[in-house]
Structures are given as C-alpha cells and as structure tokens.
Amino acid sequence: MKDFTSSLLETGKRQITTMNIETARATYAASPQASEHFDVLIVGAGISGIGSAYHLQRDLPDTSFVILENQDSFGGTWITHRYPGIRSDSDLHTFGYSFKPWVGPPIATAQEILSYMGEVIAENDLARHIRYKHRIETASWSGKTKLWTIEAVRNDTGERVAFTANFLWMCQGYYRHSEGYTPEWPGMDTFKGRIVHPQLWPKNIELKDKRVVVIGSGATAATLIPSIADRCAHVTMLQRSPTFFRLGRNAIELAEQLRQLQVKEEWIHEIVRRKILFEQDAFTRRCVAEPDQVTKELIGQITAVLGPDYDVATHFTPKYRPWRQRIAFVPDADLFHGIKSGKASVVTDEIERFTDKGILLKSGGEIDADIIVTATGFNLCVLGDIAFAIDGKPLDFADTVTYRGMMFTGVPNMAWVFGYFRASWTLRTDLVAEFVCRLLKHMSETGARQVEVALRPEDHNMPLLPWIDPENFNPGYMMRNMHLLPKRGDKPEWQHNQDYWAEKDQFPAIDLDDKAFVYK
C-alpha cells in the first residue's frame, strides 16, 4: 500500500522528496489548488464502501485508495437511522459479507451491524484509508489527464479539499441521508403535536403516555411499532394500502444445529448462506409462478397470530403481487403480537388532512395523536448529489445507459454499487467488487488508463427503457424519481435485473474484451 506522500510522488503531480506525511498534509491543506492522488477513490463508508475496500485491498494490494465519507463514522444506513427498534429485515448471513461469518441471530439490530462492520475495519486495517466528515460536491473527469478530480468540503472545518483518482467507486447508496421523504398533507402546520420522520429521529422525544400515529406500512413502520408499543399510550399504524410481511423465528435451526456440532463459524456461514439463497430463489420463483397461493400463505401466517375474527382482508391483503415490493420479515411476529395485545392497531384509509388534534381521514374518521411519525420513505439520491462533469460538460445520468447497473455509457473509470432489493444488498456489493477488481487488473495488465462502456453496433436499435420495470418492482421512491436514473436496455448487459441468481454466474463470466468495453 502506498502512503499519501508516495502516491503524490507517483502521480508526478508534485515533486515532494523529503517531506514527511505531516508536513505534506499541512502544505497541501494550506493550498486550495493542491490535491491528493489515489488510484481509487471510494465514495461512502456504508456496507458497500467498506466491502469494496476489503476486496480492493485483498485483490490489488498495491493499489492506493481512500474512502471519503460525509458522516462522522462508518455504517451509512445503519448510523443514519436511529429510530427505536432499527434492525435489518434481511438475514445477516446474506446481508453480511461473504468473507466474514455472521455469528448472531439472523435479523440484527443496527448496533450489531455496526459492530460487525467495525470488526471488518479493524481486522483488515481499513480505518487508515477512511476520511470522515468529507462531503463530496463535485467530480470532474479529464480525458486529457485521464483522472477524476473530486472536490469535497470538510464538515468540521468548512475547508475545501481536492483529490485526484484514476478510478471512482461509487458506494453512496441510493437515498439522501440528510432527510427522509414526507408528503405534503393539508393542515400539517395546524397540528399541535410533534411530527417526526424516522430518518431524523430526535434524541429527546418522550413517548410515555403519548398517542402515536405511524403513517406507513413498510419495514420501518413494522420495526418501529412493536418497539414503542409498550412505552406509549397507544400506537396506530395508518396505511393507505397494505404491505406483504413474512413471519418467522429470529433463528436459523440449521445454524443452531451446526453450532452444537462445533462446526467452524466460516463453514456455518457458507452453508447457511447457501441454504438461505436456495430457499429465497425457490420462493421468488413461486411468487411469480403461483402468486395467489403465496399470497394465501403469507396472509395465513398473519391470521394464525391475529385470529379468525381480525379483518386481514382490509389490513393485510395487498393489491399487488408478492415480490413487486420488498417483503419485510417480521421476526417472532412482534408487530402482530403488539396488535393482538391491543397496544397497537391498524387503520387502512387515506388522509384528508391534518387537524390541530390529529388526522382527519377520507372516510370521515379521526385519529387523535400527540406524535405523528411519517414512515413514508426516502428521497432517491442519484450518485450522492454530486455534480459530475466529463471534460467540462455537466453530466446528466438520465442521459446514460447502464451496463449491468454498475457502469454508464460515456462515464469513464467509474463503477456504482447498487445492490439488490429482493435479495440482500450486500450480495451485489461482493459481486460488483469482484468485477471491479478484475477490470482494474485487466487495465493494469494491458496498460489501459481509461475504460468506459459503449453500446455495440448490435445494441443501437435496442429500446431504451426506464431503470427498472415497474411490473417487476415498484416501490414509491423509485416510481417518484425514475426520470433521474440512467436508462436500461432489453438485454442482460444493459440492465440491473435484480436477479442475484443469474448475476452470480454472469458476473464472473463477463468478457472484459467484449466490444461493450472501450479502453484507451
């Protein structure tokens, strides 16, 4: 691994021969034109950024790299979201990395995920590569120097800092961390209680004896409600339409058995991953082949907890087919036990307006509230709100076509980690990382300094479609913002098809000399 000073030396940007690292840093900090150079610059220290750094360090140990992160610490999603009960809805055997065994219960709290990531950072000595409190604002590619110039603002000092990099690895996730999505309802300003978005959960909020309404029916609502139900006077889940849930124990019997047999954790991780992936594949296929039967089974699980008199038809029978949106896993049916106990309840209706006392519904009913939680989702954020330019020309990602959801036509030396929604996100982090490392090795071996993807002659008549097929997957934040995302074609190379089971075989077989890759 090359250090800061030797990286500068290698790029030839500055002739520093005798300075130690501290002197070099001070010199460069004082000069606004100065930039540090790295072979690879990773944006974001979430689960994707840390995983990508691990692969890069393992597969290309001589590559210099830095991770720039806006927040004060690593974790991304798992540090941003601090609402009560925050937890994964995927199992951690597949949400965890392939290379680091997960040894706890499959559904994990944010804190457990952060501890796991902390161990990955410590065990692989990654901390020295991370610069926190660096918000990247611009990224400009120069075809002349074949370098990206990245400008960031330090949140602690307000100082502007610049970096150059040969390759940009975008691990910035898919939503804006600074704010959640809250629709505008009439009368919101008249409500006398408190309105809270779970993404910006206040530290000092008092729930004791409060009537809480949670607007939303997704994983966030399903997590938050059981965790606060005991503390407040009552919690109401107010949903416009129902969502699918899967219920089950927060334990994997096979893992428990293997542990009893004192099988090594590395093996347990791999075996359990394979079992889960096999079962998820079968389940996904069933959702497509026999959606009515799957719907019946999922709703049957809920009826088994709530009893035959509960109106599952109104509150827990979605209008869409299972798997068009992510299915949240509810460990130990905690949400439904909360409803059964009477501490939580569900209202399926539309909001007419907020009143000073609570919410007036379209049906004419009213829900009184002291606190209204808007678990209404995210603001999609394409490429970290960074202003991109290619040779001085501003880049609009919506004008590009995606190569397998990770590279973009006309955008050199850049890859984006956009994970799976139906399977664990991290499965794709690992796949993309293996691909990027292979690509970088190939470039190094062939002496190429630039790679970009381009439509091949046979692709020119290909229809260009929205990033994702709404028939296939249609969560609100994607539907609201599809116009911001790159286009997809109708061939596997030119789309992110959300199919781990196809991509796990396709990615390692990608021919780097295919005409879709243009090297310079």
Ligand SMILES: Cc1cc2nc3c(=O)[nH]c(=O)nc-3n(C[C@H](O)[C@H](O)[C@H](O)COP(=O)(O)OP(=O)(O)OC[C@H]3O[C@@H](n4cnc5c(N)ncnc54)[C@H](O)[C@@H]3O)c2cc1C
């Ligand atoms: C509450 C919640 C629960 C979820 N549960 C699951 C689950 O169980 N399973 C699953 O598969 N998926 C889940 N997801 C989806 C989840 O976001 C991803 O799985 C995963 O955590 C994303 O990791 P990431 O590193 O790609 O992005 P993020 O976690 O979003 O991290 C990106 C990082 O990049 C930084 N960044 C962004 N822009 C810039 C910039 N301009 N400059 C500097 N830094 C920048 C951000 O500060 C952030 O730290 C969940 C999402 C949420 C919100």
